[in-house]
Amino acid sequence: MVARTAREILRWLEGLYLTYPVIIPKWDLSNGYTYAEILHAYFPKDINMFAFINGRSLNARLLNWTLIKQFIAKKNLPISIQLIDATLHGKDGGAEGLLEQTYQLLTNKKPFIDSPYERDESFSDHPYQQNLSYYEQAHASKSIKNNLKISELFTDPSYAYQAKRSQAILDQARADRQAMRTANPRRFRVKPTLAERCLRQPLQPDSNAQDWYLKSFDLRSRSVTSITNKSSSVKHQSRHTSANVPKRRSPSQQRSDQEQIEANEDNALYKEIILRQHAVPLGDLLQPIES
Template sequence: MVARTAREILRWLESLYLTYPIVVPKWDLSNGYAYAEILHAYFPNEISMFTYLNGRSLNSRLSNWSLIKQFIARKKIPISNEFIDATVHGKDGGAERLLEQTYELFTNKKAYIDPTNERTDDFTDYSYQRNLHNFERAHTSKSLKNNLKVTELITDPSDAYRTKKSADILYQSKLDREKSRVDNPDRFDIKPTLAERCLRKPLRPDSTAQDWYIKSFDSRSRSATSTTVKSNSFKQQSRETSADVLKKSSMSQHHNDKGLIQADDNNLFYKEIVLKQHSVPLSDLMQINQS
């Protein structure tokens, strides 16, 4: 997982005639010795290379970068400590961001960065993983290994830090899996749910909310009428004795006397009640359309 460095920065590094050329910034800048040489090229009388150790151990890294941080603070050079910490631990994109910021400060120029190789501020391998195929991407345990370095756990051994970092990495890997499932439904054989299949169709561009309201009102009225017709036909087809028929007719007459309305398609008042029960206020639809 090698992040690309701008060509202007590579030319700038070659012009400094460093003792050890920077080929892969992620590894060549981790111990701080090469970065101390960059500072020595601009401040030869204030940076002594004899005080820096060219080693790979964690103690050599922390010792060199502590001296560099003291010099940066004394000279008031606006170098980000986040970039330095990411470079010490070998995080993805940390050394490249540090070189870009140093190049801009010392040369007063801005390097061109390809938009396809933009790096995130959280120093993870997300930009690298998204360019791979689904079967090439890292799984959960590999994501933890790539984004949580051993040196981070040594320098900050608190359980709260480990828990937070692990939870963030696991949550990001979960989001990546969900996104890959949404982007490639055929690969995972995802079938739409019942709620997704029952969604209403959107309004056509040439129609308005009032037109939709009138059409839906007519369809609801037809459905309500068909329901009453079916219920009446079912009642007529049911086999009932004459005594039960007389009993029910007397009960319906008794209810009518109390003021109840009997289901009858020829009754206009009954039709109006059914339509009102299945209708939606037009003002609500107009407010939704306006918003």
């Protein structure tokens, strides 16, 4: 949701008779002049309004907020410096959070905030984007523009910081895109992979792994015996149709015939081969089915 200001705070600001009314805190408090007037209403001897510049330039904003930080450090006021920096750069939720903290400090009252309108700790527009439709959400470049302000690049010209912030925004946008594709597979024509198609169903919670192995062996052995019976019947029919001419078999063919193992359930070697061919890790079988 879009960050909004509580009604008690708006009434409080109207009662201070500020020079410029606070309509959109994100923009009206960014230069620090209006916030200095709020503090001047409670500390008129400590705040000199003639020392502040009512301008929109970055130098004016930095000067005003530097004076405010010095006053906060002098009075030991419990006001967050992160909220001040977020308000200076015009980040989402920074000015609203600063007003809430200041209102609670100066009036000793806690404003009522709706739970759906709680703001992000990193002062990004991600909560707002999540409430939009998938065709209305910002793409990767727009997300970087919204969450990485130009004033941040001037005040902290570190290339490592810029790369880290940009990569974090891109990772979040990629994760949102993947979640969107998962939630709407028909729109994006997402096809299941071969591994997803071949996933085995986990073992039922009320069944035993040994019983499952025995049941699987019975099914496999029956299928193998049926296949061998069909092949032997086909060979028997072909022998009757063909002429009764004795054929000599090569030594390699005779050796392969001797090495063949008959499909017999009583044969221990045959049973072990079947279990090894169709064995499944016991850890995968014991995983409970997710409801």
